[in-house]
Each structure stands twice: as C-alpha cells, then as structure tokens.
Amino acid sequence: MTWAILRHQLLQVLATIVLFAGMLALNELLFRSLEFAPGINWVYLPAGMRLLCTLLFAEAGAVGLLAVSWGVSFLVFFPGNFDRAFMGGILATLAPYLVYRAARHLYGLQASLANLTPGRLLVLSLAYSVASPLFHHLWFAWRGEPDLMRGFAAMFIGDLAGTLVVLYGLKGLLALVARRAG
Numbered sequence: 001m002t003w004a005i006l007r008h009q010l011l012q013v014l015a016t017i018v019l020f021a022g023m024l025a026l027n028e029l030l031f032r033s034l035e036f037a038p039g040i041n042w043v044y045l046p047a048g049m050r051l052l053c054t055l056l057f058a059e060a061g062a063v064g065l066l067a068v069s070w071g072v073s074f075l076v077f078f079p080g081n082f083d084r085a086f087m088g089g090i091l092a093t094l095a096p097y098l099v100y101r102a103a104r105h106l107y108g109l110q111a112s113l114a115n116l117t118p119g120r121l122l123v124l125s126l127a128y129s130v131a132s133p134l135f136h137h138l139w140f141a142w143r144g145e146p147d148l149m150r151g152f153a154a155m156f157i158g159d160l161a162g163t164l165v166v167l168y169g170l171k172g173l174l175a176l177v178a179r180r181a182g
Helices: 003-034 045-077 082-107 118-142 148-181
Strands: 035-037
Touching: 003 035, 003 045, 003 148, 035 148, 045 082, 045 118, 045 148, 082 118, 118 148
Parallel strands: none
Antiparallel strands: none
C-alpha cells in the first residue's frame, strides 16, 4: 500500500469520525426530547450518517464508525457498562457495512455511487434500518433483556427517519447546489 493510498484512507476515517460526531451533536440538540432509551431515539440522524459514510468510504468509513461509536458508547451512553459499549460499537458499525457489502454484491454498486438510484437508496435505507435494530436486539435477547419489541420498533423508526432525512436531505441539497451552479 502506497503512502498516498494510506493517507487517503486515513482522511476518510477522520472525515467519518468528524461527520458522525457532528451528526450526533446535531441530533442531541434537535431531538434529545425524543430519546426512547440511551442510544435509541425516535429520530436518529446519526443512522443516516453511518450509512452515508459506509457507502462513500467503504472499509475506511467502517473503521471511522467503529472508532467514534466506541468512543461515544464508552464515554457518553454506557460509561459503566463495558459489554454494552463494546458490543454496541461493533453492532452499530456492522449493520451499515453489511448493507454496503450487500449493495456491492446485489447492485454492483460502484465506488463512485453512480449506479445508486433513488429507489436503491430507499431499499438500502430500509435494509439498514432493519439490520441495525435487529443486530442490537438479537444481542439484547441473548443477554436476557426485557421489552425487546418496543425497543426494536423505536430503533427501527428512529434509524429509518434519521437515515431518510440525512440521505434525501443531502441529495436535495446537492441538487440545489448543482442547479445554482448551472
């Protein structure tokens, strides 16, 4: 691996950390009152950033997500619960990365995202919004935690709402910028 490639991937990891942390702060500012449980909101904008960073940066995005997810889990959401923080970071990273890998396989998703249509983006948003709460709640069930259906529903709704707001909001913003530039 050349220095230029390594530097490029490191920048992608850092961009992911900054974008995700920024989206966490924005979500906290706008939707703190909509928190169902620590780490589960009825609108969760960081979910959209997780999927976006993974689609844009692939493995480098996943590494950045894992780093920032662990940081937030250990320091903010679950400081006294090592198992929850450790697994939460892994599961939060695994879901968007597996959706990205499935899109590469099923759609032949290109690195440029040129063949990512609005319909495919919606399918990926739905798939991610099911995968993330599913992985988390399977782990919760394995640990014997109660009230799984309500938590799953809240996480699904929050992840889907946040993902759609971020991805389609960004798509609209890019279209507006392109229209002004043209």
